[in-house]
Structure formats: C-alpha cells, structure tokens
Amino acid sequence: MKITIYTPESSVRSPRKLIKDMFTDLSHSHELAWRLSVRDINAQYRQSKLGILWAFIMPLATTVTWIFLNMSGIISVKSTDIPYPLYVFSGTLIWSIFMDSLLAPLNQTNAAKSMLSKINFPREAIILSAFYQLLFNSGIKMLMLVIAVIIMGFSAGWMLLLFPFALLILILTGISIGLFLTPIGMLYNDIGRAISLGMQFVMYVSPVVFPIPISGWVRIPFMYNPITPLIMIARQCLTGYSGNFLPGFVIVSFSMLIVLFFSWMIYRITMPVIIERMSA
Amino acid sequence: MSETLIKAENISKKFCLDLKTSLWYGLKDIGSEMIGKKNQFHDVLREKEFWAVKDISFEVKRGECLGLIGRNGAGKSTLLKILNGIIKPDEGRIEMHGRVGALIELGAGFNPILTGRENIFNNAAVLGFTKEETQQKLQSIIDFSEITDFIDTPVQNYSSGMKVRLGFAVAAQMEPDILLIDEVLAVGDMGFVLKCFNKMDQLLNNTALIFVSHSMPQVSRICTELIVLGKGEAIYQSNEVSKGISIYYEKFPQLAGNVTGTGQAEIKSIYLTSGEKDSRNLTSLEIEHGDELTVHLNIKFNEELQSPSVGLMFYDKEQRNFGEVFNFKDEIVLDKVKGSYSFTAHFKEIQMGQGVFSITVGLTDFTGGTRKSIFRMQSVIYFRVTSAKHGWAPMQFTPEWKIENEQ
Structure with missing residues (x-):
C-alpha cells in the first residue's frame, strides 16, 4: 500500500526523490490536464458567437493600425524584406502567441485557486493544461499564417514544415519565464501587472512591428533581446531567410529548457506555501 | 482489518x-x-x-x-x-x-x-x-x-x-x-x-x-x-x-431567546428547584438523571384574560423541541383572571439524558373559542442533567426490565 508522509522539512533536501516525484506526477497529470483544457476550450467558445474568429481579430486590428500609421507617415518604418503588412501581421500573431504563453502559468494557476486549495491533485496538471490550450490556440493562428503567406506568395517552401517547431520553442520559452514568476506572482499581483506593462516595451525592441535597425544604439537592445532570435527564426520558417539567428535560437532553446526545469521545481515546492497564504 | x-x-x-x-x-x-x-x-x-x-x-x-x-x-x-x-x-x-x-x-x-x-x-x-x-x-x-x-x-x-x-x-x-x-x-x-x-x-x-x-x-x-x-x-x-x-x-454561551407577546401578561419570575437545590442560588442548576424537578413560575396578567393556559416546552442544545407539557388545562382552570399568580409544575422523575436543556414558556388564551398567543419566551431558563451513563438522545428512559425463561 502506498504510504505518504508529510513533514515540515523542505523536499529540496531529498532531491532524488523530488525529481522522481516530479516526473511521476507529470506522467499522471496528462489525463486531468487534457480534461481541463477540453473544459476550458469548450467553455470559452460556447458562450460566444464569433468563437475562434476572436483569435484573429486582435492581430488583424493591430496590423491594420500599423499599416495605417506607416502609410499616413506618422511613423516611417524602414523597408522590410517582405511586404510590411505581412511583416506586421506575422509579427503580431507570433508575438501574441508568446504573450499568451508568458501569462498562461500565472493566469491558469490563479483560475484554479479554489481547486488547488481544496483538492490534492498533481499540480503539474495546471501547467500541462495551459500548455495544451496554448497548442490549440496557437495551432489556429499558425494555420492562418501559413495560409496567408501561401496566398500572398511569400512562402518559405519546405521550411514551413519547421514553423510548428519554432513556435513550440517560443511557447515553451514563454511558459518557462511565466512559470518562474508564478510563485511570487500568486502572492503579489504586482508581478502580473509588471509583466503586462514591461512586455509592451519589450515588444518595441523585438522584431514585431519594426524591423531590426541596421545601425544606431537601438540595435543593441534588439540584438540582446532573447526573444529576437525566436521571432526571427519563426518568421524565417514562414517567409524565408532574413539573417543569421540560428546560433541565438539554439542558445535560447537550451537555456529555456534549464529555466523550465527549475521553474517547474520551484513551482512544485512552493505551491503549499502559496496555497496556505491564499487561504489564510 | x-x-x-x-x-x-x-x-x-x-x-x-x-x-x-x-x-x-x-x-x-x-x-x-x-x-x-x-x-x-x-x-x-x-x-x-x-x-x-x-x-x-x-x-x-x-x-x-x-x-x-x-x-x-x-x-x-x-x-x-x-x-x-x-x-x-x-x-x-x-x-x-x-x-x-x-x-x-x-x-x-x-x-x-x-x-x-x-x-x-x-x-x-x-x-x-x-x-x-x-x-x-x-x-x-x-x-x-x-x-x-x-x-x-x-x-x-x-x-x-x-x-x-x-x-x-x-x-x-x-x-x-x-x-x-x-x-x-x-x-x-x-x-x-x-x-x-x-x-x-x-x-x-x-x-x-x-x-x-x-x-x-x-x-x-x-x-x-x-x-x-x-x-x-x-x-x-x-x-x-x-x-x-x-x-x-x-463552549457556547446560554442565551435567553427572544420574547414575543402582546403585553397582556408577563412572567415576573421563573426558577427551578430539585430537592435542596434552588436555581436562584446557583449559577446553573445541575440534577441527576432520575431526580425530581419543580418549575416555579410567577405570571402577572396585566389585562383580564378569559381562559389562559400555560405551556412548557423543553429544548435541547440543538434547539430541538423534544418534549412539552400539555396538561395545564386538565389540572388548573382559570376563568377571567387578572393580577399575579404563582404556578408550580412538579416532575417526579427527569428522564433526560446528559446535557443542557432549556425551558420555553408560552401562554395562550382562549377567547370566544379562538386560540391566541399571549406571550412566548424562548429558552427562558436552563438546567443541566448529569448521568453516569452517556447517551446521545435527549430522552433516556429507564423502564423496568423482566426476563422469563420459556421452557
């Protein structure tokens, strides 16, 4: 019979057991995570007439805004190697996928608060469910992008097959960073606000609506921004070559995996402390 | 197992x-x-x-x-x-x-x-x-x-x-x-x-x-x-x-409950006695299961009432009304009364189990054949019953048992 023991001691003190438990729980949480994502996706669309269309309306609106700004001459964007509308459209869609991923761990954990404080289920299920939902939502956006580039005749050809992989790395990076901030974000809602605000600035030093400047000091934050290679590679898979970002992409991917693992560990260890403060 | x-x-x-x-x-x-x-x-x-x-x-x-x-x-x-x-x-x-x-x-x-x-x-x-x-x-x-x-x-x-x-x-x-x-x-x-x-x-x-x-x-x-x-x-x-x-x-304080009434009559005093014990001298009256108990009641009729009747209701701590007294009119006949009267109700043997109980007093009047509530005082007095044995139900009966060997 399974024996569970609870003591005040931190589980970090027996790391081997901790890591084993993490993976056991992860493998046990697939079923629940699947169910939770089906639930959330169903609920999301059942009370909506436009349904899935909402996934496009936001990026489309942003695209139209930027095209207008560019055409009216209020803002002049240096020429991009693909038509500007396509640049902005792909940029905003890819960016929205990243933002969703970044905020998903905190939002999902917050939404599951009452369940977390009352029922003992593998906590990994919350994050896994967030991941499944992101795959679903991003899948729709991805399809839309692929169709758009093919119609406009700027498709990268066989490279399109790598596009899902590039997006996957983007999603996982978002989740890793978001997950890292979740424990503190659960205690203080300043974190959530700070992310939303901060990311507005980060967007302008990412190749989302502006191309990377060729010279000048503004180029520096663009080049050191870890999201830049992810977006560039994703867009490259979509529309073809646009600079050598592969090394950056590989470095970010590997660092992301390490961050993801430790964020997961922290999330797991600190969850009882957080729940205690929430229900206290 | x-x-x-x-x-x-x-x-x-x-x-x-x-x-x-x-x-x-x-x-x-x-x-x-x-x-x-x-x-x-x-x-x-x-x-x-x-x-x-x-x-x-x-x-x-x-x-x-x-x-x-x-x-x-x-x-x-x-x-x-x-x-x-x-x-x-x-x-x-x-x-x-x-x-x-x-x-x-x-x-x-x-x-x-x-x-x-x-x-x-x-x-x-x-x-x-x-x-x-x-x-x-x-x-x-x-x-x-x-x-x-x-x-x-x-x-x-x-x-x-x-x-x-x-x-x-x-x-x-x-x-x-x-x-x-x-x-x-x-x-x-x-x-x-x-x-x-x-x-x-x-x-x-x-x-x-x-x-x-x-x-x-x-x-x-x-x-x-x-x-x-x-x-x-x-x-x-x-x-x-x-x-x-x-x-x-x-752990819960004993609270006297609400009083409702028309003001035509009021309780001047209520106390309990059992043998030597008198609730007026005690913070709470404690009796043994099987002891006797007397309820003393002084009621003042402010207005003339046709034919009033006193009812006593027993409540346990769950506020369940598990017993009441319904023989007042068989014992006492009041006809067009006014002023103060003292009543006593004597219980020969208290059959409640261990616990704290309260008594609610009600007065009703029959005027012209219709029943009318004059007042009702919820949980106006408390007493405690102790017993060597514990039982959950409020009433603990102790009948005489007999056994016969049928052969």
Missing part, C-alpha cells in the same frame, strides 16, 4: 493574522523552502502569528471514524488540509497509508457553462478517475444524483442542492482507504443527506474516516472517536463521543 491507516504525531500549524505580513512571510518561506535550509522559524511564532493547530496527535484504523468538532476557526479545516497534503505542517509528522479521498469541496472543477454530464467528467478527472473509469460509472453517478432530467443542462442553472448532489454522486464512486469529509453535507435535502450517510456507512467498513461537522446528530451517528478543538488545541479526545459533544456545547 484493523491496521492503522492514519498516524498523526504532534501536528502544528501557524497562521498569520494580517494579510500584508502573511504575504511577506510567504515570500520568505518560499525562499527558505527553495534553499532547503532548516527553517529556524518553524517552531516559533513570528510577529502577528498564532497557532491555528497546535500539537494534535491521533491514529485512525480501518473501519474507524474520527470526528473533529469545534467552533468556527478552531482549526478543523486547516487540520484536514494538512492531512490531505494541500498545506504543510509546521511541526510534526503525518503518515497516510493508501489512497486518500477528500470530500472537502464537492464539484471541484465544475464549469458553470458546461452541462452536468460534461462536468461529471471534469470533476471525476480532478478526483483522479481515468476517462474509462468515469465512462463505466457514468450511469450509476447519474442515478445516484437523481438529476437525470437535467443532466444535459448547464450547471449554472442548477440549484446549490443539485450541484452538491452531482458532486457527491461523483465523489461517492471513489474507493479510498482514507476518506476526509468536511462539512459537505450541509446543503442538500433530507432524503439526499440520508442517502449520503448510507453511502458513508458502506464506505466506513473499508476506510479510515475523518469527519468534520457542526451537526452533532451526524457526528454522534457516525463517529467512533472524537476530538474537540478549541483555538487549535485538542481540549477533549476520547472514544466517548457523547461526552465530547457535551463539552462542545458548553
């Missing part, structure tokens, strides 16, 4: 009174959890902290039920959460053997927009069922919940009782070794509560049960052992459940 399934040793848990401080401590705790250093704060209270649970130890074997009772905020739910592994103890050690099922919240994972049927799957998944298991049990869940007609209606249109039904129906499919139940049967109609109890009785054969409740009849029905919690500490712990319930009741 009597192995120990739950073993709790010296469990303590502290909470913080103030939210801002609590969050700050939370941040610090996250830090020390991650470094894994022995937290030097575990056994001392920091500023603005208190012990929500202090030094609780117990064991529960298969087939036993431990009841946790106490006033709101006594630490019952906190203790359950620690046992369920949702929060960590600050001191002590817990061993749980086998599968744990918790009925702390029914219907966890329900989404109001989705239908009852869909939510069965959601709830079941949260409780750890696989999809196949749920599919198999789906029909029995729907049958148990008795809401077949509304099973494809969104849950947001359900009444709270219906949600509880559906939640319990799913939870009842668990086959745990340890079951933790927290106050979940409070909603739901009588028929359903009984159904739940039958289910729990069934489960009890094979589980170690921990039951948190404010309903003493439920506690006395199911528990084999009892812990009375007060400010986080166990103030009583024993397998004499009835005694524990009496102790729990003593």
